[in-house]
Amino acid sequence: MSILVLAEHHDGQLAEATAHVVAAAQQIGGDIDVLVAGENVGTIAEAAARLDGVTKVRVADHAVYAHQLAEPLGGLLVSLADDYSHVLAAASTTGKNVMPRLAALKDVSQISEIIAVESADTFKRPIYAGNAIATVQSEDALKVITVRATAFDAVGEGADAGVEAVDTVVDNALSSFVGEQLAQSDRPELGAAKVVISGGRGMGNGENFKLLEGVADKLGAAIGASRAAVDAGFVPNDMQVGQTGKIVAPELYIAVGISGAIQHLAGMKDSRVIVAINKDEEAPIFQVADYGLVANLFEALPELEQKL
Amino acid sequence: MKVLVALKRVIDYNVKIRVKPDHSDVDLTNVKMAMNPFCEIAVEEAVRLKEAGVATEVVAVTVGPKAAQEQLRTALALGADRAIHVDTSVQTDAPVESLAAAKLLAKVVDAEQPGLTILGKQAIDSDNNQVGQMLAALTGRPQGTFASEVVVDGGTGEERLKVTREIDGGLQTVALPLPAIVTTDLRLNEPRYAKLPDIMKAKKKPLDTQTPDELGVSVSSGLKRIRVEPPAERQGGVKVGSVDELVDKLKNEAQAL
Ligand SMILES: Cc1cc2nc3c(=O)[nH]c(=O)nc-3n(C[C@H](O)[C@H](O)[C@H](O)COP(=O)(O)OP(=O)(O)OC[C@H]3O[C@@H](n4cnc5c(N)ncnc54)[C@H](O)[C@@H]3O)c2cc1C
Ligand SMILES: Nc1ncnc2c1ncn2[C@@H]1O[C@H](COP(=O)(O)O)[C@@H](O)[C@H]1O
Numbered sequence A: 001m002s003i004l005v006l007a008e009h010h011d012g013q014l015a016e017a018t019a020h021v022v023a024a025a026q027q028i029g030g031d032i033d034v035l036v037a038g039e040n041v042g043t044i045a046e047a048a049a050r051l052d053g054v055t056k057v058r059v060a061d062h063a064v065y066a067h068q069l070a071e072p073l074g075g076l077l078v079s080l081a082d083d084y085s086h087v088l089a090a091a092s093t094t095g096k097n098v099m100p101r102l103a104a105l106k107d108v109s110q111i112s113e114i115i116a117v118e119s120a121d122t123f124k125r126p127i128y129a130g131n132a133i134a135t136v137q138s139e140d141a142l143k144v145i146t147v148r149a150t151a152f153d154a155v156g157e158g159a160d161a162g163v164e165a166v167d168t169v170v171d172n173a174l175s176s177f178v179g180e181q182l183a184q185s186d187r188p189e190l191g192a193a194k195v196v197i198s199g200g201r202g203m204g205n206g207e208n209f210k211l212l213e214g215v216a217d218k219l220g221a222a223i224g225a226s227r228a229a230v231d232a233g234f235v236p237n238d239m240q241v242g243q244t245g246k247i248v249a250p251e252l253y254i255a256v257g258i259s260g261a262i263q264h265l266a267g268m269k270d271s272r273v274i275v276a277i278n279k280d281e282e283a284p285i286f287q288v289a290d291y292g293l294v295a296n297l298f299e300a301l302p303e304l305e306q307k308l
Numbered sequence B: 001m002k003v004l005v006a007l008k009r010v011i012d013y014n015v016k017i018r019v020k021p022d023h024s025d026v027d028l029t030n031v032k033m034a035m036n037p038f039c040e041i042a043v044e045e046a047v048r049l050k051e052a053g054v055a056t057e058v059v060a061v062t063v064g065p066k067a068a069q070e071q072l073r074t075a076l077a078l079g080a081d082r083a084i085h086v087d088t089s090v091q092t093d094a095p096v097e098s099l100a101a102a103k104l105l106a107k108v109v110d111a112e113q114p115g116l117t118i119l120g121k122q123a124i125d126s127d128n129n130q131v132g133q134m135l136a137a138l139t140g141r142p143q144g145t146f147a148s149e150v151v152v153d154g155g156t157g158e159e160r161l162k163v164t165r166e167i168d169g170g171l172q173t174v175a176l177p178l179p180a181i182v183t184t185d186l187r188l189n190e191p192r193y194a195k196l197p198d199i200m201k202a203k204k205k206p207l208d209t210q211t212p213d214e215l216g217v218s219v220s221s222g223l224k225r226i227r228v229e230p231p232a233e234r235q236g237g238v239k240v241g242s243v244d245e246l247v248d249k250l251k252n253e254a255q256a257l
Helices: A017-028 A042-049 A070-083 A093-105 A209-219 A227-231 A297-307 B037-051 B066-078 B098-112 B131-139 B196-202 B243-253
Strands: A002-006 A031-038 A056-061 A086-090 A110-114 A116-119 A122-127 A132-138 A143-147 A162-165 A176-182 A195-199 A222-225 A252-256 A273-278 A291-294 B002-006 B009-011 B033-035 B057-064 B082-087 B116-120 B143-153 B160-167 B170-177 B180-184 B207-210 B223-229 B238-240
Touching: A002 A017, A002 A070, A002 A093, A017 A031, A017 A086, A017 A116, A017 A143, A031 A042, A031 A070, A042 A056, A042 A162, A070 A093, A070 B131, A070 B143, A086 A093, A093 A110, A093 A143, A093 B098, A093 B131, A093 B143, A093 B160, A110 A122, A195 A209, A209 A222, A209 A252, A209 A297, A222 A227, A252 A297, A273 A297, A273 B243, A291 B243, A297 B243, B002 B037, B002 B098, B009 B066, B033 B037, B033 B066, B037 B057, B037 B066, B037 B116, B037 B180, B057 B066, B057 B098, B066 B082, B066 B196, B066 B207, B082 B098, B098 B116, B098 B131, B116 B131, B131 B143, B131 B180, B143 B170, B160 B180, B238 B243
Parallel strands: A002 A031, A002 A086, A031 A056, A056 A162, A086 A143, A110 A143, A195 A222, A195 A252, A252 A273, A273 A291, A291 B238, B002 B057, B002 B116, B057 B082, B082 B207, B116 B180, B143 B180
Antiparallel strands: A116 A122, A122 A132, A132 B223, A176 B170, B009 B033, B143 B160, B160 B170
């Protein structure tokens, strides 16, 4: 068996998620190649070559791959897929955007967002917002898979895999990049943070998220939000945790002014320790919280910041 | 421009699901069904394009059992002009996999030639997030997924679409020539509710049925669901009486600080 892992990268850096996807590939077993596609991605390829378990890094360095647009990236994957039994990517917005194209063009099903590898053809994945776990078996010759990064421990670094260029350039007359607005933050990335503190509609407004920042500074935490907080315009969309936002599984998750709708729980209930601060003692969030504090967040947060 | 909207009948998003005791699937007997929330957003976007004079006709399509016609009627009540039901019950009782749905939708796109096709980004039953991308690949049309804003930019003759996409790091905007495929994210719009007179009128709007056989597509899949289980239950914990107690427990009991 041989597996191709599509590397995830942002801002010239290999993203943490890649090491988690390689871990899933190791559980499947076989040679593991990593594909780094982008423009000026030499240092990213070097970082990928250091990941334990990687056999070889293949680099497609060309302007057409610059913004990870689905059409050229999908075409590139299609051109390489015949060498492999499995192609894996993180269940990130990039992986989700491109992998179904590969699957469709190869006439195979895609297995979305796996959380466990049972064997080379059998996987577990959450369905219905994580309220059920399906075990699925693929009879397709090529397995196209996206991986929930938080469900696999990252591989270490220390390898020294070979790096080779892929010259294929897939013309893209279909889509073009116009621009992007990326969130700037000194805090850890939501998906990778050891501690996450999230605010919901109970925060009242965006200004009040400062109360969370005070606590987050003390804990080195990333800040997240419920969809209601995002919809109300308190904070930008990239902070949304949940079924249709980001999936997090930190050591400690603190939910503040969040009621605990199943769509929110889907994104955080695999956290090791969950704390809920809510003034309504009936709030469903308390059913999953290891420690629940029934309190007004406007009093509890400043006190928490001070006592940490 | 004709706009095609693909929608799926799924369990209502408020329902708490149960796994069948034999672990074969989720129990859907007597469970409230509804249009997938992302598809409601897709219908709303199409209807708004018609109201803005950009779309000339809105066609709703679903792939599924007979009962899915209910959701097509909802789309008609919300403002779609006509509907197409691809009835899969002739081939199977099981829900169709995303790839089969995409292949059937590709046939409908071929026949209807819409300028724009709008889908939800994800069905909340399978949580697959695949069909729009697969449809784009199969039809050779450009894709703008996870859209939070769609602007049809007429300008100088050549019509194109500007799609703002919700990506992990923030927002990305892409330009797509038409015809194109778009999938909706939650913030694209807030869907309206159907009014009673519109629900009555919808009963008279045309609803055409086709079968996978007529379209020349087999709905069989290489992916088998072999077991469905409830997730590991999380034990609810304790309530703490004060911030002091919380900090103490996090430090000494949970070792989380
Ligand atoms: C298709 C679909 C997908 C969705 N995806 C997601 C998703 O990915 N993520 C997500 O989060 N949601 C998602 N939702 C929305 C979800 O259903 C809920 O509406 C949302 O999570 C509610 O957010 P909330 O808990 O912040 O708000 P609310 O439910 O309004 O809860 C606010 C809470 O704050 C508490 N509160 C208020 N004031 C105070 C105070 N002063 N001190 C302490 N507590 C206070 C209240 O007691 C209440 O419990 C989705 C919905 C749909 C239909
Ligand atoms: N059976 C179906 N019939 C029509 N549209 C579908 C069907 N399944 C999925 N779709 C469309 O594809 C979107 C994404 O679904 P999925 O990829 O299955 O998560 C949905 O929101 C629908 O717009």
